[in-house]
Amino acid sequence: MSVIRIGAGAGFQGDRLPPAVDLAERGKLDYLVFECLGERTIALAQQARSKDPSGGFDPLLERRMRAVMPACAKNGTKIVTNMGAANPMGAAQLTARIARELGLSGLKVAAVTGDDVLDRIGDFVLDETGAPAADLGDRLVSANAYVGIDGLVSALAAGADVVICGRASDPTLFLAPLVYEFGWARDDWKRLGQGVLVGHLLECAAQITGGYFADPGVKDVPDLAAIGQPLAEVDADGNATITKLPGTGGRITRATCIEQLLYEIHDPARYLQPDVVADFSGVDFHDLGADRIGVNGAGGHPATGQFKVSVGYRDGWIGEGQISYAGANCVARGQLAVDTVRARLAPHRAEIFEERGELIGVNSIWQEAHGNASPPEVRLRYAARCADPETARRVAEEVEGLYLAGPAGGGGATGTVREVLAIASTLMPATTINADVEILEARHEIA
Structure with a gap:
């Protein structure tokens, strides 16, 4: 593909569903990404799974999948999400069942696991407490690494239509489809940095279309009630246009993009990610028309070899x-x-x-x-x-x-x-954490 269209279906667990359905139906997307995990979300999911082994994934997974899968299947849009939380396999099994019920026979659903490192976190010293995790004893609930693109790319290469993972770095959900589709080398730091930039701009969904930006009389946002979710048109070098669907509320401007660029970034020149240390210090936003902002200029450096663990x-x-x-x-x-x-x-x-x-x-x-x-x-x-x-x-x-x-x-x-x-x-060596992929296929059951 010369250009990938990738949309943000959710920016947190409780995000609104109608804009995601609109993207699935009208967006002409190649990928629809649901980023639904926060730092505490997966720990809460692990608690839920301890009470019910079949649970532990996003409570809105079924509602979201039922709402968007028919349109995505019809339009050839693949879904990538971290709604698996503490139980990606359980989430994939439910998604495959939903697909069967919706008549989407042949749909392939991938579960990507490997981020759960609870069984080997004990000796690692926690930044906030200064003591090994093992000292928490039975108070310890969860330990999940922010994994990179390996498992997601492997799932897409295996033909998955829906890819469900647990804890991954937020931009990873967007970077993986770009690496897979464009065949970017794993040491192409410039393009990987560009891909992380696209992911970072989209990961909070409506936050770049005027949500969490609106300030009446200071930063006015039209029709906030009907705000749309963003999408990006990305070329093979990682240059992107950030936009939204016509007829949706909100706005995309250099200001909304700059605010999102700086959101949760400690050092714009060294944004530590599992696959690359992204450099946003040279990023440039340029106006391409109403609700269309071009973005490029990101760079990158070799990854640290360490994965953050929450x-x-x-x-x-x-x-x-x-x-x-x-x-x-x-x-x-x-x-x-x-x-x-x-x-x-x-x-x-x-x-x-x-x-x-x-x-x-x-x-x-x-x-x-x-x-x-x-x-x-x-x-x-x-x-x-x-x-x-x-x-x-x-x-x-x-x-x-x-x-x-x-x-x-x-x-x-x-x-x-x-x-x-x-x-x-804490941090763990990346070499100690491996992704596993399992593909489930939705087939009609014969009585």
């Missing part, structure tokens, strides 16, 4: 309570409520690791802010991370107790208790 572990319980105060002097009454809850929790402080009380709208973002404002209402939120669920429950109960034993006029109290799933990181 480690999930249990880290206590959060108890949280909220209650509202409105009308005259509501800030003072809200602050009195905060002070009252803090004092009442004093007997349990040994079981409380950290806590905070705040007035939403006054100092919930900047704790140093003082109550100088006079809003018509405030909502108190008191939260504490505790050693056990019983202490966390007391936090929520003390907020609810403000109804009759707190300042005047409190209402709308709520309380929650939830386990904390924390994330730490």
Whole structure:
């Protein structure tokens, strides 16, 4: 192919589905990519799988696949996704079953595994704790490496129509189809860097079409309610045009592209990826017309030979309570409520690791802010991370107790208790992590 059309169907687990369906139906895409994993998402998925071995993949997988597979099959669009989370094989088996039910006989679904390194993470020292992962004991939940393109490319080479993996670097989902289609060498650092750039620009989906960008009167975005997802037209050298479907809301400009370029990037000249160290320092965006931005100028250097590993572990319980105060002097009454809850929790402080009380709208973002404002209402939120669920429950109960034993006029109290799933990181040699690919074919079952 001289140009690959690749679209972003999702930028996170809870992303909207209608724009992805629109891309599948009207996008004339070669590839539709669903990037749905965050740092904690796969750890939560591992917890879910421990309770149900058949689960552990993206809870929206079935809904997404049923919605887009018929159009993708009709239009010759391949699907690449990390919705496999902690169970790519289970996700692939479900997808193959859905394909059969939809009458898509012969559709090939690939499961790419190998990112789960929980069985050998013990000796590796975690950056955040400074101790080996093994020290977490039974608090350790998951360990998944950010793998590169090898498994994905192998799956595509085996004829897969749908490729489902677990934890991979976000741009990898977009880079792999480009490497496969254009036959880029694994040491063609320039083109690999260009491919990572395309992936990075698309990985957050609507974030480059005006989502998470809109600021009324400052950065206006038309028809945000009907915002479309982006797609890229990429040539064999990795030069790309970022655009969206006609008739969709949102906008694509140099500004939206630049914001996304800098998103979550520590050093633009050394963006560490499994297959290449990408260099975005020379990237150039140029206007090609309405909602069409050309991009090129990325480079690359040899990969580090290390894969980042995201480690999930249990880290206590959060108890949280909220209650509202409105009308005259509501800030003072809200602050009195905060002070009252803090004092009442004093007997349990040994079981409380950290806590905070705040007035939403006054100092919930900047704790140093003082109550100088006079809003018509405030909502108190008191939260504490505790050693056990019983202490966390007391936090929520003390907020609810403000109804009759707190300042005047409190209402709308709520309380929650939830386990904390924390994330730490380390590095593992890439040579110790190998991808496995299994192809399932959707065939009609004969009774």
